[in-house]
Amino acid sequence: MAALKYLSLRQAPELLDRAASWFHGKWGVPREAYLARMRPYLSGESEYGWYLCLDAGRIVGGLGVIDNDFHDRKDLSPNICAVYTEPEWRGRGVAGRLLDAAVADLRAAGLSPVYLVTDHVGFYERYGWAFCCMAREEGDGRSTRVYRHD
Numbered sequence: 001m002a003a004l005k006y007l008s009l010r011q012a013p014e015l016l017d018r019a020a021s022w023f024h025g026k027w028g029v030p031r032e033a034y035l036a037r038m039r040p041y042l043s044g045e046s047e048y049g050w051y052l053c054l055d056a057g058r059i060v061g062g063l064g065v066i067d068n069d070f071h072d073r074k075d076l077s078p079n080i081c082a083v084y085t086e087p088e089w090r091g092r093g094v095a096g097r098l099l100d101a102a103v104a105d106l107r108a109a110g111l112s113p114v115y116l117v118t119d120h121v122g123f124y125e126r127y128g129w130a131f132c133c134m135a136r137e138e139g140d141g142r143s144t145r146v147y148r149h150d
Contacts, residue, residue, distance in 0.1 A: 004053055004054065004055055004060070004094070005053070005054040005055075006051070006052070006053050006054075006097055006098065006101060007051070007052055007054070008049050008050065008051050008052075008101070008105065009038055009041060009042060009049065009050040009051070009052065010041065010042060010049065012052070013042050015052065015059075016035070016038055016039075016042065017035075018059065019034070019038065019050060019052060019059065019062065020032075020034040020035045020038060022059045022062065023062060023064070023082050023084075026082070026084045027082055027084070029082075034064075034082075037050075037064065037066055038050050038064075047065075047105070047106065047109040047111060048064070048065040048066055048067070048078055049064070049065050049102060049105055049106075050062070050063075050064045050065070051063050051064070051098045051101050051102050052098075053085075053089075053094050053097070053098060055089070060085065060086045060088075060089045060094065061084065061085040061086065061089060061094040061095060061098055062082065062083075062084060062098065063080055063081065063082055063083040063084070063095070063098050063099065063102060064080070064081050064082050065078050065079065065080055065081065065102055065106065065114075066078065066079055066081050067079065069081040069116065069117050070117075070137060070138045070139070071117050071135040071136060071137055071138060071144060071146070072135055072136040072137075072138065073115075073133070073135040073146060076115040076132070076133075076135070076146060076148075077115065078106065078111055078114055078115070079114070079115050079116055079117065080099065080102060080114060080115070080116040081116070083095055083098070083099070083116070083118075095123075095127075096126065096127045099124075099127050099129075099149075100127065102114070103128075103149050112149075112150060113148045113149060113150045114148070114149045115132065115146055115147065115148055115149075116129070116146070116147050116149075117135060117137075117144045117145065117146050117147075118144070118145055118147060119144060119145065120145075121145070124147050127149075128149055129147040129148065129149045130147060130148055130149075131145060131146075131147055131148075132146045132147055132148040133146050134146065
């Protein structure tokens with residue numbers, strides 16, 4: 001079995017369409033919305049990156065960075081979004097390594113702290129994230145946890 005490959009979309013721009021389709025399939029957000037956020041990263045207009053984990057060319061994990069992940073705390077930016085690891089790869093550190101890469105790249109670009117919203121408790125703390133506050137989700141107004149990484 002080949003080793004997993006971790007990369008940013010800038011390192012493999014040929015994966016643009018495949019990555020947008022993969023994220024769409026996981027979260028139901030329109031493919032075009034992903035493309036609209038990925039293209040500025042690829043062109044260098046934005047440092048809000050997109051990160052993938054590949055197993056023999058198959059996307060098995062990924063995440064992105066956007067201004068706001070659909071919550072009412074617009075002051076808490078940028079946000080890690082769309083964190084997903086295929087079920088058969090969970091528990092192997094895939095998401096943690098992707099998170100670390102995104103945080104490191106953002107920090108190198110002078111963008112710190114970084115935020116994310118989640119209902120998970122205990123997972124993100126393993127990777128240096130700390131609970132920050134509660135926020136209201138757009139649409140249904142449900143409360144969600146906001147985490148911060150400095």
